[in-house]
Amino acid sequence: MISVRDIHKAFGKVRAVRGVSFDAPDGKITGLLGPNGAGKSTTLRILYTVLEPDAGTAHVDGIDVVSDQLAARKRLGALPHGSGLYPHLTARENIEYFARLCRVDKAEIPDRIAEIVRLLEIEDFADRRTKGFSHGQRTKVALARSLVHDPRNIILDEPTSGLDVMATRSLRELILKLRNEGRCVLFSSHIMQEVAALCDDICIIAHGRVAIDDSIDGIRERTGCEDIEDAFVEAIQLVEPA
Amino acid sequence: MGTTFTVFIKEVVDNIRDRRTLMSALLMGPIFGPLLFAFVINLSIERSLENAEQTLELPVIGAQRAPNLVSFLRSRNIDAVGGPADLDAAMEAVKTGEHDVILVIPEDFAEQLAGMTPALVRIVSDQANRDADRDARRLRGAVRDYGQLLSGLRIVARGVNPRALQAINIDEVDVSTPSGRSAILLGMMSYFFIFASLMGGMYLAIDTTAGERERGSLEPLLSLPVTRSQLIFGKIAATCLFMALSMLLSLTAFYFALGFMPLEQLGMTPNFGVPVVLATFLIFLPFVLLGSALMTLVASFTKSYREAQTWLSVVLLAPTLPILVVSILMLRPRTEFMFIPSLSQHLLLVDMVKNEPINALHVAISVLSTLFIGIVLTLLCARLYRREGLLG
Numbered sequence: 001m002i003s004v005r006d007i008h009k010a011f012g013k014v015r016a017v018r019g020v021s022f023d024a025p026d027g028k029i030t031g032l033l034g035p036n037g038a039g040k041s042t043t044l045r046i047l048y049t050v051l052e053p054d055a056g057t058a059h060v061d062g063i064d065v066v067s068d069q070l071a072a073r074k075r076l077g078a079l080p081h082g083s084g085l086y087p088h089l090t091a092r093e094n095i096e097y098f099a100r101l102c103r104v105d106k107a108e109i110p111d112r113i114a115e116i117v118r119l120l121e122i123e124d125f126a127d128r129r130t131k132g133f134s135h136g137q138r139t140k141v142a143l144a145r146s147l148v149h150d151p152r153n154i155i156l157d158e159p160t161s162g163l164d165v166m167a168t169r170s171l172r173e174l175i176l177k178l179r180n181e182g183r184c185v186l187f188s189s190h191i192m193q194e195v196a197a198l199c200d201d202i203c204i205i206a207h208g209r210v211a212i213d214d215s216i217d218g219i220r221e222r223t224g225c226e227d228i229e230d231a232f233v234e235a236i237q238l239v240e241p242a
Numbered sequence: 243m244g245t246t247f248t249v250f251i252k253e254v255v256d257n258i259r260d261r262r263t264l265m266s267a268l269l270m271g272p273i274f275g276p277l278l279f280a281f282v283i284n285l286s287i288e289r290s291l292e293n294a295e296q297t298l299e300l301p302v303i304g305a306q307r308a309p310n311l312v313s314f315l316r317s318r319n320i321d322a323v324g325g326p327a328d329l330d331a332a333m334e335a336v337k338t339g340e341h342d343v344i345l346v347i348p349e350d351f352a353e354q355l356a357g358m359t360p361a362l363v364r365i366v367s368d369q370a371n372r373d374a375d376r377d378a379r380r381l382r383g384a385v386r387d388y389g390q391l392l393s394g395l396r397i398v399a400r401g402v403n404p405r406a407l408q409a410i411n412i413d414e415v416d417v418s419t420p421s422g423r424s425a426i427l428l429g430m431m432s433y434f435f436i437f438a439s440l441m442g443g444m445y446l447a448i449d450t451t452a453g454e455r456e457r458g459s460l461e462p463l464l465s466l467p468v469t470r471s472q473l474i475f476g477k478i479a480a481t482c483l484f485m486a487l488s489m490l491l492s493l494t495a496f497y498f499a500l501g502f503m504p505l506e507q508l509g510m511t512p513n514f515g516v517p518v519v520l521a522t523f524l525i526f527l528p529f530v531l532l533g534s535a536l537m538t539l540v541a542s543f544t545k546s547y548r549e550a551q552t553w554l555s556v557v558l559l560a561p562t563l564p565i566l567v568v569s570i571l572m573l574r575p576r577t578e579f580m581f582i583p584s585l586s587q588h589l590l591l592v593d594m595v596k597n598e599p600i601n602a603l604h605v606a607i608s609v610l611s612t613l614f615i616g617i618v619l620t621l622l623c624a625r626l627y628r629r630e631g632l633l634g
Contacts, residue, residue: 084458
């Protein structure tokens, strides 16, 4: 369960996030939707604690992400945008490195990795060095890496960008599986169709503010647009630029 | 501790598998340096030995006017050969580099000599050309000796003891030992060791920040339940390991390279046996921590791998500065110098190579002060690793 209350973040004069609030409950997929530069990544980066908000609070399972970073990170699995792997390590070693850093019980690591390798269908290339992996393979391994410590809350920053149809489809299935296990999944995208197809709740943000936070039907109703893309464009108009 | 060790092991494995980088770090720095050093020294020794023995072919204008001078020169291994037509042609020939040195004997040479006027000869050379300058000096010395011989004969003819011309006799007593003389030359080694160790850790130091960022693995790493200090300490430890390895290789390479250098011919016997090699390694070891932290620190401010490489090449040069200043000013080792990293290691190495007693206080100050600065820089790195700006 992730909750964000009125967070602000500026980089110099650029006010990237200007008061974003939303909740991402357990057992649900929450989509953070917005055009490029809307503040999606900044919001997520604050959640997975690599940035600190200038104002406002954010909690993961009730743990403050600013005052208790380590405890919050323990409950989080994050897939930052454009996540890279260590090219000289095999996929399995990449995952194992993160497992060790997350202090997964040493005796359990092989089983845990085997399980995650199966879940993400990366058996075929698990023991190859990741140099030269396709974008889809890299994304899968990076995701496996961030799930290895069995986090209850999962943050994915534009996980499908650059993936082909097949890879996108299997990633979607995985996200659904994670949700059905009762986890809290929060993911960002700038593609309305994708979010609509997958998410239980959608939080549309633009210019660093929340435009609409509702279910897909709720958004259709409030914007008066039947077409989801029109609804998205309409929603963005609700926010004044900074 | 466990986490730091995990990071350390991963960095070591990662770096070992990166063959090309490893080769350049572990071969270029430590092996190439001594080889180059040995090559240059061999070449300069051979050249200096060659020059003294070699016959100098000297174009002389008007050789027929001074047959005695020409035969005197021949006894000094300087053979007169035909030269350009006149003084202007001679100057032109030297300018264009056709000849290095030309001796011009003017028409009235014999006349002046007979008339007891100082007889004029001209030596045309380009003194900016070091090779030519050496030949010119040799010729000048020979001509001066010939002049002295003549004056001696003149004085004898007047019944005066030629020794009256020599009012003072200088006897130079050189207290330098063969080991001491080698220190001047081999003092350069200390920089090679520092350079090799920095090279050995450079890529890892860059990888800690700029490399991880460029690869996109920094953010995932920082979002793990691990403190930044644990990460940075593991990374710096791995950097230290490769730096130490690279330095050890460099020391070993030097140890063997010295065997191929004809240093005895220059009157040098450097004291660089196995015990000194080991002692040098231990004395330079604290510098490894300092260098590793310094490189990591500098790299953490850069935006990209390339930029980091540019800045780190400056870091590679920085340790030469104190060594250079002290060498140029010819300063003797002093206690306060031992507080300056790189310089203190250099001075201690020079003392060992000279086979002089090592001051225990100097060693203690050098080790402790270098370690202290290294620790401060490491903590600074850990602090900076917490900066948001790190994400770029």
